[in-house]
Amino acid sequence: MLARLIPWLLVVAVSAVCFGIVRRASNVAAESVRVAEAKQLEAQGQIVAEQESKAELNKDIEAALKDNAELQKELDEVLKVAPDARVTRVVRASTGPVAACGALRPPEPSQCDCTPCLVAPGDTMQIGFTELGLETKRGNSLLKGTAKCERLLPEPRTVIAEKALDEKLSEVSELAPLPDTRWPWYTHLAIGVGAGLAAGLYLGRK
Numbered sequence: 001m002l003a004r005l006i007p008w009l010l011v012v013a014v015s016a017v018c019f020g021i022v023r024r025a026s027n028v029a030a031e032s033v034r035v036a037e038a039k040q041l042e043a044q045g046q047i048v049a050e051q052e053s054k055a056e057l058n059k060d061i062e063a064a065l066k067d068n069a070e071l072q073k074e075l076d077e078v079l080k081v082a083p084d085a086r087v088t089r090v091v092r093a094s095t096g097p098v099a100a101c102g103a104l105r106p107p108e109p110s111q112c113d114c115t116p117c118l119v120a121p122g123d124t125m126q127i128g129f130t131e132l133g134l135e136t137k138r139g140n141s142l143l144k145g146t147a148k149c150e151r152l153l154p155e156p157r158t159v160i161a162e163k164a165l166d167e168k169l170s171e172v173s174e175l176a177p178l179p180d181t182r183w184p185w186y187t188h189l190a191i192g193v194g195a196g197l198a199a200g201l202y203l204g205r206k
Contacts, residue, residue, distance in 0.1 A: 034139050041140065047167045049089065049141035051176035060090040060173040086175075091131065093170035095147050095163040102158035105151065118160055124153035125160075143172050 038048045052060070065072050078085060104116040105123070119125065131145040148162040 047143040049172040089174040093165045096166040098161045098163040126150045
């Protein structure tokens, strides 16, 4: 009885090895394609998210929260209402140096001898950041966005500076996806062929 089972056990063992080899080769090939695309996109001036391990991403999260009490406060409030939420992307972006522009700030009536300026101490400012996160079919994430600085008060409300993000001064980190454990069609084909050949050889000896 045991002697008859040995050939089938060998078939199962060989099939399992084939599964592992083919699946690993598939994952390696997909990662190579993704990395090649990422390099191409970066060469064309695009901001491409760097896929990192959980430990590496946690370091980026700590760096982003360091000396930023407001951001830490916002994160704490989110975790209160969604305790199972996790940070999967960290964006630290800069436009780089940009010349100020816009309507000059009118001087106060009592300071008419002063030179008009865009911003003065005590003025109310606002900085807005708009982000568009994109993802390619090959698994790469991209970032497009602009930052805008405005003077709200005193009126008139005016844009002080506005510019798109500078890819050389910006970096994005995100949690790398887990390997896909689903077996593609060619693994099933390899298993079928391997099992068929093994079974044929076994039955042919009888």
